[in-house]
Amino acid sequence: MLDKKQLITIKGTRDGLTLFIDEVCSYDLVVNELHATIAESSPKENEPVVSVKVQLGNRFLTEQQKKELTDIITKDHRFIVESIESSVIRREEALRWKEHSDIQAVSRVIRSGQVLEVTGDLLLIGDVNPGGKVVATGNIYIMGNLHGIAHAGSIGDRQAFIAASFMKPNQLRIADYISRAPDYEADGVYMECGLVDEEQDKIVIDRLQVLSHKRQVLSGFERRMQNG
Amino acid sequence: MGEAIVITSGKGGVGKTTTSANIGTALALMEKKVCLIDTDIGLRNLDVIMGLENRIIYDIVDVIQERCKLKQALIKDKRFDYLSLLPAAQTSDKSAVTTDGMKQIISELKQEYDYIIIDCPAGIEQGFQNAVAGADKAIVVTTPEKSSVRDADRIIGLLEKEDMESPRLIINRIRNHMMKNGDMLEIDEIIQVLSIDLIGIVIDDDEVIKASNKGEPVALQPNSKASIAYRNIARRILGETVPLQSLEDEKGVLYKVKKFFGMRA
Structure with a gap:
């Protein structure tokens, strides 16, 4: 009975x-069937390498199981695994996503020597004085004057940006990029944002309006939904 | 029940001690009972500015280490009965005082006096912690210089963590001609950065140094600009509404000060 039902379907x-991969049968069956299927359909020596996407449906796999499947598929190097997709994630992971994409609203003045660190996006209503520092894992929005240091995407998100009503920072940091104020006395700018420009490979400051086409997906949560 | 006000700044040399001496004197001139406390253990100055150096027998460390009673250490001012000074020790260091000891002394003094003015040492270490421990309010002194404003900002941040009202600001040593030329930070610029209420401005007046050297606080003089400024600050502490002193007869700055004052009021 069971054998007749196709557990693994391949679509080109x-x-x-x-x-x-069928989402209800046991994992062992998947492994067995996968061995057979791969052996059958693996490209021949002279054919080009084929990339494979694995769709798990509502099946949850641990990291170890994912690795095992990847090993089976790629064992004779004719397939490469592009991605393994599943519609389910663990609760902790989901909570972590949520935490990293929430906006934390804070209303105070960040004074010299003070550091404000948040997980997710930061909405600061107030100033960052010279010598003060704000750090967020997501974007930073400041309704006030930014005179100190702002660090967006602190755990490595280069898509993060910093927007402020008035910007005359000591430093802007995004992920692992750092830019500092010029040595000559410069005026601050109103309603601008700092973001990483991929082409120039550095942080640039531009009008807030550019965000609408350079960073269309502002929310970290949506970003994650789209990119995993 | 009196009120304890700490005078602090973070940076050294901006005029904390001079300000303490003069606010204390000005309040005493208005017949308030005032006690000045010098908490700069090891580098005491307040007694010199008040001209009371020769009268010191016991000091604050003696009180805390129970070598004498609080009353024995207090020095009555030679000019008014309303003013007393609790001097700092010159031989110990800042670790000789504890925050609990300070709180104890201040709560005792509050029974007797209307205002207790605490002169804080420079820095943000133990000496600062001791000075703010028993205070109900704080006045931050800054000069119109970047470094001084930066330190004031830091101090305000630390004061916000303490259990007291939002501190108020004195901008000291204003040099009118430099401010006019844009060589010094402007008053509204400083207030914008520090975002606390201004309680007074004091211009850089030669009389202050002369008076300090004589051991006569400048607030005793009837007419000098700095004297009027300190007396105005004392009146504001008492809750009166006093307009800010005009810096000079120049219209530019006067206009700005007025504009600023209008904005606040």
């Missing part, structure tokens, strides 16, 4: 193969 697209 222009970009490669997609492997649909």
